[in-house]
Amino acid sequence: MRKTMGRGAVLAGLGVHLPPGVVTNDMLAEALDTSDEWIRTRTGIRQRHIADPGVGTGDLAVEAGRRALASAGLSTVDAVLLATTTPDQSCPATAPQVADRLGLRGCPAYDVSAACSGFLYLLTTGAALISSGLFETVLLIGADTFSTTLDPTDRTTRALIGDGAGAVVLRAGREGEDGALLGFDLGSDGSQVDLLVVPPRGHFQMRGKQVFTNAVIRMTESVERVLSGLGWSVESVNHLVPHQANARILAAVADQLGLDPARTITNIGDVGNTVAASIPLALAHGVREERLRPGDRVVLTGFGAGLTWGAIALTWPGISITA
Ligand code: COA
Numbered sequence: 001m002r003k004t005m006g007r008g009a010v011l012a013g014l015g016v017h018l019p020p021g022v023v024t025n026d027m028l029a030e031a032l033d034t035s036d037e038w039i040r041t042r043t044g045i046r047q048r049h050i051a052d053p054g055v056g057t058g059d060l061a062v063e064a065g066r067r068a069l070a071s072a073g074l075s076t077v078d079a080v081l082l083a084t085t086t087p088d089q090s091c092p093a094t095a096p097q098v099a100d101r102l103g104l105r106g107c108p109a110y111d112v113s114a115a116c117s118g119f120l121y122l123l124t125t126g127a128a129l130i131s132s133g134l135f136e137t138v139l140l141i142g143a144d145t146f147s148t149t150l151d152p153t154d155r156t157t158r159a160l161i162g163d164g165a166g167a168v169v170l171r172a173g174r175e176g177e178d179g180a181l182l183g184f185d186l187g188s189d190g191s192q193v194d195l196l197v198v199p200p201r202g203h204f205q206m207r208g209k210q211v212f213t214n215a216v217i218r219m220t221e222s223v224e225r226v227l228s229g230l231g232w233s234v235e236s237v238n239h240l241v242p243h244q245a246n247a248r249i250l251a252a253v254a255d256q257l258g259l260d261p262a263r264t265i266t267n268i269g270d271v272g273n274t275v276a277a278s279i280p281l282a283l284a285h286g287v288r289e290e291r292l293r294p295g296d297r298v299v300l301t302g303f304g305a306g307l308t309w310g311a312i313a314l315t316w317p318g319i320s321i322t323a
Helices: 025-031 036-043 057-072 095-101 115-131 155-160 190-195 208-230 247-257 275-288
Strands: 007-017 022-024 047-049 079-083 109-112 137-144 164-174 181-188 239-242 297-304 308-315
Touching: 007 057, 007 115, 007 181, 007 275, 022 025, 025 036, 025 155, 036 155, 036 247, 057 095, 057 137, 057 164, 057 275, 079 095, 079 115, 095 109, 109 115, 115 137, 115 164, 115 181, 115 275, 115 297, 115 308, 137 275, 164 275, 181 208, 190 208, 208 247, 208 297, 208 308, 239 247, 239 275, 275 297
Parallel strands: 079 109, 079 137, 239 297
Antiparallel strands: 007 164, 022 047, 137 164, 181 308, 297 308
């Protein structure tokens, strides 16, 4: 766990975008041997948004990025970073095209790849770029069209995954102000790569039960490291915003932490597992529901392929988002 010193990185804007196409559980059940009841009770998911053919990760990222810039009241930033595991092409990175389409041609732009932990790796990198004094503002976008990696006949992964994008703007500020990112924990274990993998020219494969167990342990431990580094008690945390993998995983993490499950913010029922977009989509849900208030203590956590995991603690800023 690392604690930022002195100059801080402050959350200054938030924006999200979901592709309009919705696939309900009943729609999946028309094509696959599954049911709305099975999916809802095992995962908490009712529907997911799926991008139309021809709509790529970059397209979703541009919309979320535009909204985050508007939320921050900025038209320019010093760098654009994109967390994605489904870039528009394997080379080059997608971030430079996204930056160009946002009118930010010329600024440094690159991709970060850490699957479902992507947004936490991205936030940590962006905060470090600001805390170091290198940049004053960064646009950080988590976007994935992970549905494109799925075997269309696989009822398990198709039930879980949705597409989407979410973005934040970080600006230089003081550690003591609302919105400051205060504590960070990241980790990986490449020896367990086969638990969640998209093999070359293959479809996404997952060992569901082992993923479930690992996700609960890794997210719980990562949150505990961040809390102990900051001297925050579990009771003092107003909101836990986890990567939205499966509602049962989120309930188990809250239980292991001894945190009131009502303090978990999630909209997994409406969006499913959206990989790198998952945490900002939950944050936007929390803002819309007026649950996230300035000064609240918020802890983000995530787990995903790699294996990778992480947690970040911050206080919530006074920001608004567009519809
Ligand atoms: N509809 C109906 N049956 C399904 C199904 C679906 N959509 N998906 C899987 N099943 C079946 C399986 O084929 C298996 O059948 P079998 O026993 O005949 O082989 C059975 O359900 C598995 O049942 P069970 O083991 O009791 O399921 P589960 O409670 O472990 O739930 C997952 C399965 C995938 C929902 C669960 O393991 C999970 O969520 N894992 C984590 C996944 C995740 O979060 N991945 C992303 C991490 S970032």
